[in-house]
Amino acid sequence: MATDTAQTSPRPMRADARRNYERLLTEARTAFTEHGTDASLEDIAKRAGVGIGTLYRHFPNRTALMSAVFQGEVDGLLARSRELLASPEPCRALLAWLRAIVTHASTYRGLSRALMAAQSDEASAMSRCSLPMRDAGDTLLARAKAAGAIREDVDIADLMQLTNAISLAVEQSPDDPELADRLLTLTLTGLKAAR
Numbered sequence: 001m002a003t004d005t006a007q008t009s010p011r012p013m014r015a016d017a018r019r020n021y022e023r024l025l026t027e028a029r030t031a032f033t034e035h036g037t038d039a040s041l042e043d044i045a046k047r048a049g050v051g052i053g054t055l056y057r058h059f060p061n062r063t064a065l066m067s068a069v070f071q072g073e074v075d076g077l078l079a080r081s082r083e084l085l086a087s088p089e090p091c092r093a094l095l096a097w098l099r100a101i102v103t104h105a106s107t108y109r110g111l112s113r114a115l116m117a118a119q120s121d122e123a124s125a126m127s128r129c130s131l132p133m134r135d136a137g138d139t140l141l142a143r144a145k146a147a148g149a150i151r152e153d154v155d156i157a158d159l160m161q162l163t164n165a166i167s168l169a170v171e172q173s174p175d176d177p178e179l180a181d182r183l184l185t186l187t188l189t190g191l192k193a194a195r
Contacts, residue, residue, distance in 0.1 A: 020058070024059070028069045037109065070129055073104055078132055081137070090149060091147065091192075106167050109171055111167070116165070116168075169183060
């Protein structure tokens, strides 16, 4: 006897629930930009014109809300990584992508810390963002290794942690606009293969 193993898709949201969801994302993005990822969830709900229960119905915890807010930007970074695969200089392509990650993560105070934590917790909602990013980075890193530009022992997990650490440093030093480039250049120098 055959059993039906097809997954049922979630029911579509009602129009009012969809509006609430979108308002929550908009207000969360604004709050995270202005106050960091530790912004008050109660204030986000209030600014969206809903109760805290509505926020938690859509997003069971802060991490789930952060993941939803950043998903669009992650999609953009993933698209950028695919564009960079066509670059004739794999090492420069990798550096350009890492620079884009630092720029993104530095926009939201606390995001770097959350991404660093997600590296060791694949069950967290933030892993929906970090795992595809790690895969994209691994592809760019493999190209740079194949070109002989990066040492063979460099691992994408370590490189992503270094990138998040650079983002955290940039977040803590807003008066030094050149810090990210200096730290990325220093990192890349340490990663280069001996010739």
